[in-house]
Amino acid sequence: MGVLEGIRLAWRSMSRHRLRAFFMMVGVMVGISSLTILYSVGESTKQETIKRFKRMVGTFDTVIVRPGAGRMRGMISLTTAEPTLKFEDAQAIASEVAEIKQVAQVQNAFDIDVQYRDRAATPAVVGVSANWLDLRGDEVTEGAFFTNDDMQSLARVAVIGMDVQKALFPDENPLDKTLRIGDVPFQVKAVLASRGAGPGGGSLDNVILIPVTTASKRLFNRDYLTMTVAQLKDPEDSETAIRKITALMRERHRIAPSALDDFTITSPRASMAQVTQVGSTLSKTLMGVAIIAMIIGGVVIMSLMLIAVSERRKEIGVRRSVGASRRDILLQFVLEALVVSSLGGLIGIGVGLGGTRIVIQLQNLPHIVAWDALGLAVGLSVVIGLVFGLYPAWKATNVDPVAALRV
């Protein structure tokens, strides 16, 4: 008997015992559909997270130096930061670490009232150096970003985010208008292109950028930074750069060899890896659940096949008497299990793709079909049919035709 003939036989036997076939399929169906959903949604979530993270940090080819030893929760601001990271530290990193292309200095504060006429907003006020836009790869939609001259002259100029524009200038052109940050008047020079939502879901557009020198001397009266962003010449060099910056900073801050750093260096690439790692741990756990469902499905297949074999002893005897060898019987029963579990797998994929579509629509995620997961699913259902069908099929080959045919 050929394999094709065997598949035809298996198909017929399945359509003769629909209820049994259904029960044999359920486990595989549930397992495969959940696997498909988990994998596709997981992949989709991961890509969305990466996208949002990228929006927040702008570019991955940087290392970020923050004041303070421990990892602080949330965003550091001037009120919470230790006053140890100085402007000169940033300059030293730029000039003394060969791997660094440029360094941006940052001073940021929250909860500062910003007013224009009778309108008010409380965006994040961030003092940055003039290379900020270039370093991050951000863009302005209107006007021009402030320059090194503005930095030098401590110009009171501001670049506002989209949310600030909406809040303060709902129906007028903000360019060259004068708004107040705290009590200090600033002239709007440009509007930032929208960056959308960050990793936590909050808007990244509720922000005002001003020259960091102006921020330090005219607004906040602080001579330390909340953050320094150092851009690498070659993204591969981040570890070397971190090592060199650490050494440089320890030297500049005169930290004794036994003492801990008074600063923290992170790399967005590493943080990103951590974020997606968490995601994939979760999906691994869920995949375990799906695999357990499939193993249960396999055991159901095996028990129902065993029952079928003992119910069909006479059929086995007849087939043997008309010329079926042990191998033919083995093939027939293995193929029955295989056809049922593969069909269960295919239906599972269909259900899974439908489920994925729903979840993705509900959570507003990008639509991604994880083709490798589908391949895995098909492979798994075939393997399950094979593994759990083999024992009953072997039992079938051991049915003695003479005994089975005796009246």
Next chain:
Amino acid sequence: MIEVSHVSKVYRRGDGTPVTALNDVSFAIVAGEFVTIRGPSGSGKSSILNILGCLDTPTSGTYRLEGEDVSGYSDRQLSRIRCRKIGFVFQSFNLIPRTTALENVEIPMIYGNGRVDRTKATVVLQRVGLADRTRHYGTELSGGEQQRVAIARALINDPHLILADEPTGNLDSVAGMEIMRLLQDLNTEGRTIVLVTHDDAVASYAAREIVLRDGGIGSDRSTA
């Protein structure tokens, strides 16, 4: 055609005690014969028939079929012989449930070298007088009709040897006669027929009768 020499068959019961079903049986059957095997219940009739049909192997002795000594054959080899040379008919018809007459008849073709030939199966069903029953399931057919489907199934691969184990045992006398006439026709065509029975009326169709007694041959005589 058939040469059985010094064949014995010993079964083991569940508890391990041996049961001798056949004890040093020897006989020969030439091609085209119609032979009945008779004897009381438990005398070894089915045992010898299963050996002739290559469904079982003797414990000792040799069995030659069309000149081939099949005693040491593997499962694959015996299966091929069953498929091509032998047609079985049983007392209890043994049609496969939830399967049409036509599909039942097609089964042996699956295990032959050819593909399933539906036209051929239809023709053979016609031949046994069931042209209008091809789509019927076993449960929708009378006993005589079921047995005719079984005969069609036995014939589909065109075997030289037909082995029937009390084929009329479950039938009324009219249906039984029809089956016997069918077997007689097959014999007239040149097929060798070995038939197990304990019905005198049935035995009268055959030209030769072997009687078994306690696993041995009691008598072997021509009844022509």
